[in-house]
Amino acid sequence: MWRKEKKENNTLMMENPNSIKLQKRFDDKYEGFFKYVGQNWKKILIIIFCSIFYSFGQVHFMIKAGSVLDGVEAISVSMTYILTVLKPYLTILYLALNIPLIIFYWRKVKRHFIITTLIFLFFNALFGFIFGIQPVEEFISEKVIVIMKDGWMPEDPNGDPGTTKYVAAGWPVFIYVILAVACCSPAAAVVWKLGSSTGGTDLIAYYISYKYKKPVGSFLMLTGTLMATMGILFLYLSKKFMPINISQNINGFNNILGCQTFGTYLYILLNGFVINSIYPKYQKVRIKIDTRNLEEITNFFKSINFWHPYKIVKSISGYNNNTIYSIESIVLLLESDDIAKKIKDYVPDAWISVAPISRIYGRFNYSRID
Incomplete structure (x- = not known):
């Protein structure tokens, strides 16, 4: 029978045939890297496209806000604030910091989730590096500047006033945070919806969300807040106690409850809300x-x-x-x-x-x- x-x-x-397509939609399994890429090339192209917006929001809006990103990105951003020589390599640094997490979760979550996350991280690093190249960075900074310099503070206080670059100070911080959310959060939500992530604490959030069957955006806010708070405290203490040649590189964070801090938490809150709205997984x-x-x-x-x-x-x-x-x-x-x-x-x-x-x-x- x-x-x-x-x-x-x-x-x-x-x-x-439609029933076969539907079953394939929900039974998608990893069967080897090249075979998976060949079967899901449209999805991977969308993930690559999203990485462009995500890296642009990181490099040209969140950094201009002078705030800290959430999750593992808080570590990479904090390092570039202290060691400015690392600034062009922000997204590459973020990729490197993800390697231990990728190794740890390799067998704990679905293989295709890890593979597509690695693809996102690679292209995010590539486009972030391109956006950080000095001629490209200067061109975009000249074209995408929404606040007059009177509301800004110099990126290098000791630089030539005629050539000094500026980052947001005071209320303009929130403008740039909102612009960063507009670029990064929808891109991240689409990536999540396609069965991937933007790496970092997303891997932790995915595992916890999978285990407890709760919306992933809520866990992103929790893990993001914890990591961002550590980054803010690190920058504040660095500003107070590190040598002057290092502390001057850190814009803002003179007051632990300043605009850069509130801008960070605003980003985390809006980012979680957008992802939960676009990607209501459970x-x-x-x-x-x-x-x-x-x-x-x-x-x-x-x-x-x-x-x-x-x-x-x-x-x-x-x-x-x-x-x-x-x-x-x-x-x-x-x-x-x-x-x-x-x-x-x-x-x-x-x-x-x-x-x-x-x-x-x-x-x-x-x-x-x-």
Whole structure:
């Protein structure tokens, strides 16, 4: 009997290619680097494109704000503030700091997550280095400057006033933080949605989020805040106690509760909010399908080995007295769009509605996105 059901199931999938695509969408597995890249080249191109915006937001907005980034980036940014010779290599330094985390989580999370994260980190380092090349950096700084120099402080207090570069001071810090969020956060959210990350504490947040089934943006805010606070304290103490030739390199942080500190926490808060909004990984919805063709819907579910429980309710239409079948299931928001579109392809006259679920109690199958 099992063989018969399996044969019928395979027949249904052959009859409907869309069901095969849907199953592939949720059963994506790593099968070797080059094979994975070949099968997912569109996704990888989008990740590379996002790395351009992310590195630009880092190099030309967050650094101009003089604030600290969140997570492991707080370490790399703090180092470039103290050792200015490292500034052009900010994103390369960030890549290097990620290597121990990549090694540690190599066997703890899905392999394709690590591979795509490495791809992001490599191109983020490449584009960040390009944006940091002096002629490129000067060109962009001249074109993308939104605050007059009266509201700025010099990057090098001892430099030639005619050629000194400037970074934000006072309230302009928040302008540049918001610009950094506008570049980095949507790019990071799209990368997360594609099953990857921007590295650093994202790897920790992903592991914790996977383990406890909670929104990843919340853990990004937690881990980001802890690391950023360490970076701020380090810069403040460096400003106070290190030799003058080093402390002068650090813009801001004269007051531990100054604009650079508040700008850092503003970035973390907005970044987590944007990622949770665009990438609500564990948000659940109720999907309801009303149809007269019950058998076609159940056949579709069999063809994709539907992984969530569902119930069927028989009713009479008050409009035309026809028999209507309602199929309801609780699914993840990230799954619902694919499921609904493929059902419409399979049964065009089906009526589908999706409603949010605030909370559930009981077991739930997360296997298709974890």
